[in-house]
Amino acid sequence: MAASPPFASLLLKLAAASFTTAVAFLAFRRHLRDETIAALRRDIRASLLRMREDDAADGDPKPNRRGPPVVVIVGFPAHGKSSVVNTACRALSGEGGPFLARAEAGPSGPSTGVKTRRVFRVAVADPDGGRKEKVKEADGDGEEDDGFPVVDLVDSPDLPEAAKMTQADVERALSLVSPPPECALLVMKCAGPHRIVLRKLPEIAGVVREKGLHLVVVLTHKNALRSMKEAEELRREVALRVKSDCVYLMENYTATGKGTIISNPSAFKNSFSTHCNILAIIRQCIEFAAMHRTHRQSKAKKLSNKTLCIRED
Numbered sequence: 001m002a003a004s005p006p007f008a009s010l011l012l013k014l015a016a017a018s019f020t021t022a023v024a025f026l027a028f029r030r031h032l033r034d035e036t037i038a039a040l041r042r043d044i045r046a047s048l049l050r051m052r053e054d055d056a057a058d059g060d061p062k063p064n065r066r067g068p069p070v071v072v073i074v075g076f077p078a079h080g081k082s083s084v085v086n087t088a089c090r091a092l093s094g095e096g097g098p099f100l101a102r103a104e105a106g107p108s109g110p111s112t113g114v115k116t117r118r119v120f121r122v123a124v125a126d127p128d129g130g131r132k133e134k135v136k137e138a139d140g141d142g143e144e145d146d147g148f149p150v151v152d153l154v155d156s157p158d159l160p161e162a163a164k165m166t167q168a169d170v171e172r173a174l175s176l177v178s179p180p181p182e183c184a185l186l187v188m189k190c191a192g193p194h195r196i197v198l199r200k201l202p203e204i205a206g207v208v209r210e211k212g213l214h215l216v217v218v219l220t221h222k223n224a225l226r227s228m229k230e231a232e233e234l235r236r237e238v239a240l241r242v243k244s245d246c247v248y249l250m251e252n253y254t255a256t257g258k259g260t261i262i263s264n265p266s267a268f269k270n271s272f273s274t275h276c277n278i279l280a281i282i283r284q285c286i287e288f289a290a291m292h293r294t295h296r297q298s299k300a301k302k303l304s305n306k307t308l309c310i311r312e313d
């Protein structure tokens with residue numbers, strides 16, 4: 001039976017109203033998401049600028065200045081260290097469009113990746129201003145990028161396979177970095193067998209703490225987990241083993257995903273969850289780096305005061 005004209009027009013109006021509501025809801029959600037990302041970037045920029053001001057106020061001659069905070073990325077082979085660098089570069093510099101890899105990520109499976117330490121100096125885009133951001137490989141001399149708040153991400157050579165790893169390997173991975181790291185980011189993948197890796201976590205966390213550094217853990221390949229419950233259980237177990245709540249789950253941006261330059265450049269879309277996670281991780285690392293710096297400075301001051309007292313005596 002055909003609907004009568006008033007009833008049909010009512011249906012049409014209802015459909016139009018529902019469509020408008022859905023569009024408004026999507027636009028509002030998009031706005032909220034953009035605001036969240038912008039707020040995270042603003043926080044990161046503010047922390048970096050504060051660190052730079054403190055550094056300048058310290059009055060040290062230039063050679064003693066620390067420069068940008070240094071975050072070392074450590075982990076077992078092919079767990080996603082280089083991909084974390086690439087994801088961080090994309091999110092921090094506010095990039096859109098096709099995927100652009102800065103760090104060389106190897107194929108999945110046995111590690112074939114970079115065996116030398118590489119430092120990536122990443123400038124953080126200003127969410128409220130122009131897009132003058134850039135990423136470059138740093139020469140490690142502590143020089144600031146002119147005017148941009150920057151952070152140094154060190155893609156370190158991997159640790160040996162978990163079964164063969166010793167404390168000395170972790171120490172070596174941390175001490176190879178120059179200038180010395182101010183925070184450590186441990187990368188571990190959720191996919192595949194990880195019992196042996198989990199067993200090694202307390203050892204790694206112990207060495208990192210002995211070096212006076214804070215540890216942040218990122219669990220990559222998040223999409224390989226079947227449920228939220230599984231993800232939460234893994235997160236809790238890792239947090240327990242490393243004795244820290246700073247454990248994040250994340251799906252990296254990778255060159256093998258859909259929408260890369262080769263497959264379909266226009267199809268690569270930023271993910272809200274990946275952006276949020278990596279920015280939260282970097283913000284945490286910078287906060288830890290700032291704490292580490294303050295602690296070192298106050299220790300150095302105490303030491304110099306003591307020396308002065310001894311000389312006066």
Ligand SMILES: Nc1nc2c(ncn2[C@@H]2O[C@H](COP(=O)(O)OP(=O)(O)OP(=O)(O)O)[C@@H](O)[C@H]2O)c(=O)[nH]1
Binds near residue numbers: 081107108113114255
């Ligand atoms: N699905 C998925 N793949 C990832 C993720 N992170 C990394 N990969 C893939 O895992 C493989 C290894 O990643 P890399 O970033 O090269 O890992 P790595 O730790 O730097 O490896 P080595 O330097 O060789 O030890 C690559 O094929 C990446 O594309 C992730 O979160 N999800």
Ligand SMILES: [Mg+2]
Binds near residue numbers: 105114
């Ligand atoms: Mg690598």
